[in-house]
Amino acid sequence: MLNHSPSLDLMFAALADGSRRNMVDRLSRGPATVKQLAEPLAMSLPAVMQHLRVLEESGLVRSQKTGRVRTCYLEPAALNAAEQWIAERRAGWLSRLDRLGDFLEES
Amino acid sequence: MLNHSPSLDLMFAALADGSRRNMVDRLSRGPATVKQLAEPLAMSLPAVMQHLRVLEESGLVRSQKTGRVRTCYLEPAALNAAEQWIAERRAGWLSRLDRLGDFLEES
Numbered sequence: 743m744l745n746h747s748p749s750l751d752l753m754f755a756a757l758a759d760g761s762r763r764n765m766v767d768r769l770s771r772g773p774a775t776v777k778q779l780a781e782p783l784a785m786s787l788p789a790v791m792q793h794l795r796v797l798e799e800s801g802l803v804r805s806q807k808t809g810r811v812r813t814c815y816l817e818p819a820a821l822n823a824a825e826q827w828i829a830e831r832r833a834g835w836l837s838r839l840d841r842l843g844d845f846l847e848e849s
Numbered sequence: 850m851l852n853h854s855p856s857l858d859l860m861f862a863a864l865a866d867g868s869r870r871n872m873v874d875r876l877s878r879g880p881a882t883v884k885q886l887a888e889p890l891a892m893s894l895p896a897v898m899q900h901l902r903v904l905e906e907s908g909l910v911r912s913q914k915t916g917r918v919r920t921c922y923l924e925p926a927a928l929n930a931a932e933q934w935i936a937e938r939r940a941g942w943l944s945r946l947d948r949l950g951d952f953l954e955e956s
Contacts, residue, residue, distance in 0.1 A: 746867035754865035760853035763934070770941035818942050825935040827870070828928055834877035835925050 749801060753824045756800035761785065762793050769803060769816040776805075776812045856908060860931045863907035868892065869900050873909060876923040883912075883919045 756762055765779050780790040794814060797803035801820040805812050863869055872886050887897040901921065904910035908927040912919050 746871070750870065751865050751867060754861045757935070758858050758861035758865060760858060763857065764853070766938055770938040770945075772945055816938075816942050818939055821935055821939050825932060825939060828864070828932040828935070831873055831877040832925055832928050832932060835923050838877075838879055
C-alpha cells in the first residue's frame, strides 16, 4: 500500500484520540446508538457527534438515522487497511532481521 | 489494552502523515541516516528532523548520533502495540459476526 494515502492519514488521525478509540472499541462489540456511545465517555451528545464525524470521514465508522435515533456501525475493511499498513512494515523489519541472522550463521 | 493511552495517541498521530509513514517504511528495511531519510522525500533536513522528532516522541523510532551522522532505527515493539490495538478490535468484530452466524444457523 502506498505511504502517501489521504485515507490512511484520516484513519490514523481518527485513532489518535482516546475517546474515539473508545467508540471504535464499543462498536467492535456491535452497533450502538450515539446515546450508547456517549454514556461511558461522560461526554455531551454534541461532543460525541463531533468525534463521530471524524470517525465517519475516516471511513472507520458509518451511521444511519432511523426516526430520531442514529445507529453507528464499525467498518472492519477500513480498520483492516490501517492494520495492514502497520503489519507490512513490521513484516519488513522482521524479514530483514531473519536475513541478518542467516548472514551471521553463514559467516 | 486500554483505550485511553497517551502513547497510542502519539503513535497513531505520528502515523497520520504520509512523510512520516514514508520514513517508517524506509526504516522497516533497515537503519538509515537522516540524509538517507530525506532523499526520497525531497524535503529539507530541518523538516525531516521535525518529523523525526514526532516519530521519536511516539516511540516508533529511535536515533543515535555518531560524530556528525545521526542514524535512525525502527522500534518494532511500538509498531506492534499500535497493530495490536487495531487487531483486537477487528477480532472483536469478527467474533461477534461468528456468534451472529451461529445464532442464525441454529434458529
